[in-house]
Amino acid sequence: MRVDYYLYLSAVLFTIGAVGVLVRRNAIVVFMCIELMLNAVNLSLVTFARMDGNLDGQIIAFFVMVVAAAEVVIGLAIIMSIFRSRRSASVDNANLLKY
Amino acid sequence: MTSTTHYVAATGVFHLTFLLVLLPTVGAAVLLLGGRRTNPWGHLLGCAMPILSFVIGVIEFVALIGRDGGQSRQLDQHLWSWVPAGSFHANVNLLLDPLSLVFVLLITGVGSLIHVYSVGYMEHDPDRRRFFGELNLFVAAMLLLVLADNYLVLYVGWEGVGLASYLLIGFWSHKPSAAVAAKKAFLVNRVGDVGLSLAIMLMFTTFGTFAFDGIFNGAASGHAHSGTMTAIGLLLLLGACGKSAQAPLQSWLLDAMEGPTPVSALIHAATMVTAGVYLVARSAAIYDVAPHARVAVEVVGAVTLVMGAIIGCAYDDIKKVLAASTMSQIGYMMLAVGIGPGAYAIGILHLLTHGFFKANMFLSAGSVMHGNNDEVNMRRYGGLRKVMPVTFACFSFGYLAIIGMIPFSGFFSKDKIIEAALDKGGFEGGFLGTIAIVGAGLTAFYMTRLMAMTFFGVKRWPKDVHPHDAPRVMLIPMAILAFGSLVAGYLLILGGSLQHFLTPAVGGSVEVGAHTISPVVLSLITLAVVAGGVTSAWYLVARKPIPAEPPTYVTPATKAARASLYGDAFNEGVFMRPGAYLTRALVFFDNRGVDGLVNGLAALVGGTSARFRRLQTGFVRSYALSMLAGALALTATLVLVRVG
Numbered sequence: 001m002r003v004d005y006y007l008y009l010s011a012v013l014f015t016i017g018a019v020g021v022l023v024r025r026n027a028i029v030v031f032m033c034i035e036l037m038l039n040a041v042n043l044s045l046v047t048f049a050r051m052d053g054n055l056d057g058q059i060i061a062f063f064v065m066v067v068a069a070a071e072v073v074i075g076l077a078i079i080m081s082i083f084r085s086r087r088s089a090s091v092d093n094a095n096l097l098k099y
Numbered sequence: 100m101t102s103t104t105h106y107v108a109a110t111g112v113f114h115l116t117f118l119l120v121l122l123p124t125v126g127a128a129v130l131l132l133g134g135r136r137t138n139p140w141g142h143l144l145g146c147a148m149p150i151l152s153f154v155i156g157v158i159e160f161v162a163l164i165g166r167d168g169g170q171s172r173q174l175d176q177h178l179w180s181w182v183p184a185g186s187f188h189a190n191v192n193l194l195l196d197p198l199s200l201v202f203v204l205l206i207t208g209v210g211s212l213i214h215v216y217s218v219g220y221m222e223h224d225p226d227r228r229r230f231f232g233e234l235n236l237f238v239a240a241m242l243l244l245v246l247a248d249n250y251l252v253l254y255v256g257w258e259g260v261g262l263a264s265y266l267l268i269g270f271w272s273h274k275p276s277a278a279v280a281a282k283k284a285f286l287v288n289r290v291g292d293v294g295l296s297l298a299i300m301l302m303f304t305t306f307g308t309f310a311f312d313g314i315f316n317g318a319a320s321g322h323a324h325s326g327t328m329t330a331i332g333l334l335l336l337l338g339a340c341g342k343s344a345q346a347p348l349q350s351w352l353l354d355a356m357e358g359p360t361p362v363s364a365l366i367h368a369a370t371m372v373t374a375g376v377y378l379v380a381r382s383a384a385i386y387d388v389a390p391h392a393r394v395a396v397e398v399v400g401a402v403t404l405v406m407g408a409i410i411g412c413a414y415d416d417i418k419k420v421l422a423a424s425t426m427s428q429i430g431y432m433m434l435a436v437g438i439g440p441g442a443y444a445i446g447i448l449h450l451l452t453h454g455f456f457k458a459n460m461f462l463s464a465g466s467v468m469h470g471n472n473d474e475v476n477m478r479r480y481g482g483l484r485k486v487m488p489v490t491f492a493c494f495s496f497g498y499l500a501i502i503g504m505i506p507f508s509g510f511f512s513k514d515k516i517i518e519a520a521l522d523k524g525g526f527e528g529g530f531l532g533t534i535a536i537v538g539a540g541l542t543a544f545y546m547t548r549l550m551a552m553t554f555f556g557v558k559r560w561p562k563d564v565h566p567h568d569a570p571r572v573m574l575i576p577m578a579i580l581a582f583g584s585l586v587a588g589y590l591l592i593l594g595g596s597l598q599h600f601l602t603p604a605v606g607g608s609v610e611v612g613a614h615t616i617s618p619v620v621l622s623l624i625t626l627a628v629v630a631g632g633v634t635s636a637w638y639l640v641a642r643k644p645i646p647a648e649p650p651t652y653v654t655p656a657t658k659a660a661r662a663s664l665y666g667d668a669f670n671e672g673v674f675m676r677p678g679a680y681l682t683r684a685l686v687f688f689d690n691r692g693v694d695g696l697v698n699g700l701a702a703l704v705g706g707t708s709a710r711f712r713r714l715q716t717g718f719v720r721s722y723a724l725s726m727l728a729g730a731l732a733l734t735a736t737l738v739l740v741r742v743g
Contacts, residue, residue: 025720
């Protein structure tokens with residue numbers, strides 16, 4: 001069975017996620033794109049585990065999922081409170097912390 | 100010279116020695132810290148303290164006379180240990196010996212009279228209480244100076260005198276001229292103090308102690324290198340020059356006339372300028388083994404003696420004439436203490452008689468100013484003898500004493516100095532003796548000029564001035580001092596009493612087998628020179644009317660004398676201007692060089708970071724882009740390295 005298709009798919013998903021983070025302004029969409037990138041990486045890790053015949057990659061993928069879950073909790077809470085105070089979910093509007 | 104110096108512990112009435120210093124110190128502390136509530140009785144306390152000190156001084160004098168002569172007349176009172184650090188000891192001890200006791204009596208006696216006089220003189224001054232506080236401080240510092248039994252405590256008193264003189268010369272500090280004069284006196288005195296402090300350090304490294312007995316015995320033992328002793332002697336002389344206004348540090352004394360007149364009297368008669376003479380006389384044991392330094396003392400004395408007399412001939416300001424005369428008279432004393440064994444007592448004798456007649460003349464000059472709306476220009480006086488008879492009488496006593504008229508005190512002391520100088524023999528003796536005689540003639544000249552311009556001739560004061568004698572509280576001290584000017588010399592020289600009294604402290608008189616010139620002939624010569632001075636002053640000054648403005652077309656000699664023999668110009672040209680240029684160059688280097696380097700670096704860092712700061716836009720997406728670019732660059736590098 002050929003596994004390189006999974007890697008192509010992973011690369012496509014990662015690129016879509018990265019472009020989404022760069023071009024979209026809505027914080028929720030940006031967040032979803034980050035999740036997409038994380039999962040693209042997860043797919044790569046699982047694929048590599050399959051290729052090498054051991055479980056290292058799968059274990060790292062689990063770690064990534066746990067970290068992503070924690071990140072979602074914190075990130076959504078931040079987005080919520082920003083939206084409450086500024087009535088906007090645009091990442092470009094939240095630019096107070098600068099030079 | 101006594102072979103060893105040994106002080107015995109103070110007992111009995113001599114336990115009171117510390118009170119001599121403590122009383123005026125307490126007076127100064129109460130008056131200076133007590134504030135306005137001490138105003139009503141401040142001047143009374145100020146007078147009481149030196150008078151009490153004087154009484155204690157007299158009691159101790161009587162007790163000291165009662166002891167047998169020699170070394171049991173040198174009493175040491177241990178007060179406390181100041182710096183007890185291992186083998187290093189600095190004790191606060193007071194030494195009561197004939198030399199210090201003579202000074203104590205002069206300082207407290209004349210000082211008390213000046214205090215009493217000031218009650219009247221400063222009556223209308225709003226700051227009279229502060230004035231008395233500072234006068235007491237002056238007296239206390241001077242007493243500490245003369246009573247110290249080691250050079251460290253002496254130095255404390257020495258600096259205290261400098262501080263008090265600064266405060267008092269600048270007493271009317273609202274006048275810029277007084278403030279400047281005080282600063283000048285302070286700075287010039289610092290130059291001398293450097294000399295004294297270096298001398299003390301050198302003595303400590305040489306002999307391992309500050310105490311007089313240790314140092315004098317060490318010097319007498321002859322173990323120290325003669326070059327070291329000469330250096331110590333010269334440095335002590337530098338200190339003495341600063342305090343006693345001797346060339347080349349004489350310039351502050353004339354400006355010090357900005358202070359109230361009682362201060363001038365105190366500085367010139369009882370305290371301050373006598374400190375230098377005391378220092379040299381006290382350090383006799385050091386000068387005994389440093390003949391070169393001794394010659395330097397003589398030369399300084401002789402030069403200042405003539406300089407002061409010449410300057411005195413040209414001034415129109417009555418107080419400045421008297422100040423120049425002090426320089427000249429202190430020059431006589433320096434000359435005497437420089438001549439050495441046997442002449443120390445003569446120097447101190449002149450110091451005492453001078454204390455009387457100079458205080459008398461300053462207080463009389465103060466009375467003249469008091470009666471003339473504080474006018475000091477002698478060209479605006481004239482004919483005052485009729486309207487101020489008491490002042491005139493007192494001043495005349497001082498005048499006759501200073502020019503050395505025969506029964507007055509100055510005659511005895513000044514003639515002795517001239518005699519001692521000539522007895523030294525050879526070129527040195529002849530030269531110094533001649534200078535001393537010339538100085539006597541010049542003294543007669545400028546003092547006669549002062550008398551003629553002030554008390555004789557026609558009246559030249561403005562219409563709105565009504566000269567009058569001062570109140571009694573001022574006249575009585577003047578009268579006492581005038582009486583002293585008459586009798587002090589005779590009493591002190593009677594049977595060589597002062598000389599014998601001082602023997603334990605400064606060594607006995609060395610009788611020269613034959614005088615170079617017989618004393619009687621010498622006195623006649625001196626009197627003839629003095630008469631010449633008086634006559635020429637009369638001929639040149641008093642014969643014709645005195646113009647209101649000083650003549651402009653004068654000889655270069657007069658011009659030089661009016662400029663204090665260019666003492667100030669010399670200081671300005673040699674020390675002040677180059678110093679100012681140096682500091683200006685240093686400031687420039689500091690501003691442009693050091694600061695420029697530091698500021699330039701800071702500006703470079705600041706400017707660069709200001710540019711880079713612009714990268715922090717606040718847009719999350721641009722940060723994400725830069726992170727992506729960084730990740731791509733990292734990956735590309737890894738791939739290239741692997742493939743490569």
